[in-house]
Amino acid sequence: MGSQEVSTVDWQGKHVTVAGLGVSGIPAARALHERGALVTVVNDGDDERARAQAAELEALGLTVRLGDGATLPPSTxxxxxxxxxxxxxxxFLAAAEAGVPVWGDVELAWRLRGTGGREPAPWLAVTGTNGKTTTVRMLASILEAAGLRTAAVGNIGVSLLDAVLGETEYDVLAVELSSYQLHWAPSLRAHSAAVLNLAPDHLDWHGSMAAYAADKGRVYEGNTVACVYNAADPATEDLVREADVEEGCRAIGFTLGAPGPSQLGVVDGILVDRAFVANRQKQAQELAEVTDVNPPAPHNIANALAAAALARAFGVEPAAVRDGLRAFRPDAHRIEHVADIDEVAYVDDSKATNTHATEASLAAYDSIVWIAGGLAKGATFDELVTGAAKRLRGVVLIGADRALIREALTRHAPEVPVVDLDRTDTGAMSEAVARAAELARPGDTVLLAPACASMDMFTNYNKRGEAFADAVRARADESA
Incomplete structure (x- = not known):
């Protein structure tokens, strides 16, 4: 199926089972019901919230089965x-045995786009272990600066179904896709797509690193204009080589160094394009300055280059790349500068929930007091600590699995002072900030980059970041 073809399905009377109540399941069930499908929703949970959601759907005429998400309903x-x-x-095993296809919400949105007779908006898709949300939001900012009607959608929290079925007619969509979503999206064909990086993550779900990478690589299938890869991460280029793309689709790399032909990169503090120019062997187009990227940390510059590559693949002019990057403001808890106190910077990167994200965060600063710890999710920390050891002024550890990080520090950075807070209560963050301040010297950065999930102490990484920021601001008030 080509990128602009619209798949037509006669939904009238079709027996569809929707698995899961929630942010994707409920919109999917409603959309299918409105198109005449006979919808049964199954859900593992049977709590008060699920019962309330079920009642709303049943009032519309849908069937809902709570507490039984394992059995395939008859006639599905x-x-x-x-x-x-x-x-x-x-x-899903029962569906496979019965020859019943399984789609995700992204697949459904792809199939439903363009219904109602209007032209479907092309998708510029982004995946990767880290940096997806920032890159997609940068991309949307650039597209908006070019005067295009667009939205950042997908795994970013804005429903793709809402985007393709809503009243707004978009020129192009900036789409964040997780490995989960790509696994269940067999016919997705983007205009252009990027895989930012690959590192072990969600292996309990995918079963192996190879399966995880293969699902990420699905984003390249059927691309029509550009497959954007990270020149510093050969695994992403390997996925481009393996992809079955449309004739004429190009491999476009991005690098923090000087770019070669068909790449975007950095020269003397300038983001430059040697891919979408008339003579890429001899010419380069200035796009923006490194200082136009907020914040100008190395991994965030890489995000900006990936976003710029996708925008340029869509025909966006250089000035819009610059203007879009200047207008972009990062989400909270992503290398967010909170305050400077006594010549020490305090930075919240609570979103760094795995070692790959934390490695990039630590690389952005020269001298760091690192606050880390939480739920390790099976991660190991030796490689992370080895790479960061020379940058560490000190470390403050919190959370359930802090001993794993402490042991890695003992092995690979024994000279670095470590404060091990034997606490997993939410109030531990205030003490962590206080102890970090004691270790810090003028010119240092106190960096919350936990390398772990937050659920041992906090509801989510947002709450963890807020606790850090609150503690820092309280300290700033005291020193004012």
Whole structure:
């Protein structure tokens, strides 16, 4: 199926099972019901919230089964699943045995786009282990600066179904896609796509690194204009080589160094394009300055280059790249500068929930007091600590699995002072900030980059970041 073809399905009377109530399941169930499908929603949970959601759907005429997400309802012709449901669930094994296809919400949105007779908006898609949300939001900012009607959608929290079925007619969509979503999206064909990086993550869901990478690589399938890869991460280029793309689709690299032909990169503090120019062997186009990227940390410059590559693949002029990057403001808890106190910078990167993200965060600063710890999710920390050791002024550890980081520090950075807070309560963050301040010297950065998930102490990484920021601001008030 080509990028601009619209798949037509006669939904009238089609028996569809929707797996999971939630941010993707409910919109999918409603959309299918409105098109005449006979929808049964199955859900593992049977709590008060699920019962309330079920009542709303049942009032519309849908069937809902709570507390039983394992059994395939009779007569099911299609399963539409929430992206997080694991592929080895009995429901999907039963579907496979019965020859019933399984789609995710992204696949459904792809199939429904362009219905109602209007032209479907092309998708510029972004995936990767880290940096997806920032890159997609940068991309949307650039597209907006070019005067295009666009939205940042997908795994970023804005429903793709809402985008393709809503009243707004978009020129192009900036789409964040997780490995889960790509696993369940077999016919997705983007205009252009980027894989930012690959590092072990969600291996319990995918089963292996190879399976995880293969699902990420699906984003390149059928691309029509550009497959954007990270020149510093050969695995992403390997995925481009393996992809079955449209004739004429190009491989476009991005690098923090000087770019070669068909690459975007950095020369003397300038983001430059040697891919989308008339003579890429001899010419380069200035796009923006490094200082136009907020914040100008190395991994964020890489995000900006990836966003710029996708925008240029869509025909955006250089000035819009610059203006879009200047206008972009990062989300909270992503290398967010909170305050300077006594010549020490305090930075919140609570979103760094795995070692790959934390490695990039630590690389952005020269002298760091690192606050780390939480739920390790099976991660190991030796490589991370080895790479960061020379930058560490000191370390403050919190959370349930802090001993794993402490042991790695003992092995690979024994000279670095470590404060091990034997606490997993939310109030521990205030003490962590206080102890970090004691270790810091003028010119240092106190960096919250936990390398771990937050749920041992906080509801989510946002709450963890807020606790850090609150503690820092309280300290700033005291020193004022």
């Amino acid at each position: 012709e299609l399963v539409v699943t929430a992206p997080g449901w694991q592929p080895d669930k009995p429901l």
